[in-house]
Amino acid sequence: MKKIYIPLFLMLLLLISACGNSEEASSSTNNQDQEPETITYDSENGPIEVPTNPQRVVVLSSFAGNVMALDVPLVGVDSWSKMNPRYEELKDVEEVTDENIEKILELNPDLIIGLSTIKNVEKLQEIAPTVTYTYGKLDYLEQHIEIGKLLNKEEEAKAWVEDFKQRAQVLGEDIKQKIGEDATVSVIENDDKNLYVFGDNWGRGTEILYQEMGLKMPEKVKEMALEPGYYTLSSEALPEFAGDYMIFSKVSDGYTSFQETETYQNIPAVQKGQVFEVDAKWFYFNDPLTLEDQLTYFVDVFLSK
Structure with missing residues (x-):
């Protein structure tokens, strides 16, 4: 059997070519793996x-x-x-x-x-x-x-949303069992001189209470605030909008004197101690950080008392 001899220069040429192809493949792989800017x-x-x-x-x-x-x-x-x-x-x-x-x-x-x-x-x-x-x-x-x-970060956002909805809905069922299926909840807020009541999509915990937990809003709130998102009202009209429970998103240096009036004091939710006050400055929003805090707050005031 004849031995095949490969000239030295040809062996070097093949070796250099193989190295070049390897580097090119490696470079191509790295470029594919690198995330675009x-x-x-x-x-x-x-x-x-x-x-x-x-x-x-x-x-x-x-x-x-x-x-x-x-x-x-x-x-x-x-x-x-x-x-x-x-x-x-x-x-x-x-x-x-x-x-x-x-x-x-x-x-x-x-x-x-x-x-x-x-x-x-x-x-x-x-x-x-x-x-x-x-x-x-x-x-x-x-x-x-x-x-x-x-x-x-779409996947991270979707994962949080799915988990949050599930938790809020389960807790909503627990709250309805505690306060009754037909119990109503209203969310009010003050500023320098006015009062507001909110629908189901204007922050202040409304998304959790109404959309996820499925709690009921008073008919007057539904009529006046649901579509526009909020409604401005006088303190005299507040009893019409007051639910069995009220969340008061409170601006501490705003208009609060209405709380001393006979009209306010005679609201059933006030008399039963079913008005829950919270700092408006952190209750405004509906981002995940605020929503998690709002959810914890609602569990505390509705289920821990």
């Missing part, structure tokens, strides 16, 4: 390129809690979020508005989020990708999933 997000106003993993987000209205719940860093937030005692994480985050263009520029954000009513959108777009949402276009849980999509 941006993704295309389908916003209300059309497709927009946003960071795959944003690290310097500015929220100009409403959604700071959603961003924090998904563990995405914030560098600027609106005043309402900043004053929320629940948002301790925002202590060192800058307070900004849609008119603080220079201040926002200095923060060097990689993503800006706000409601569709914010001003200076075109100027903000020159600083960073800017995404806005119309309040109420999505329900409160769909909104969180949508922000999850924006932040490239």
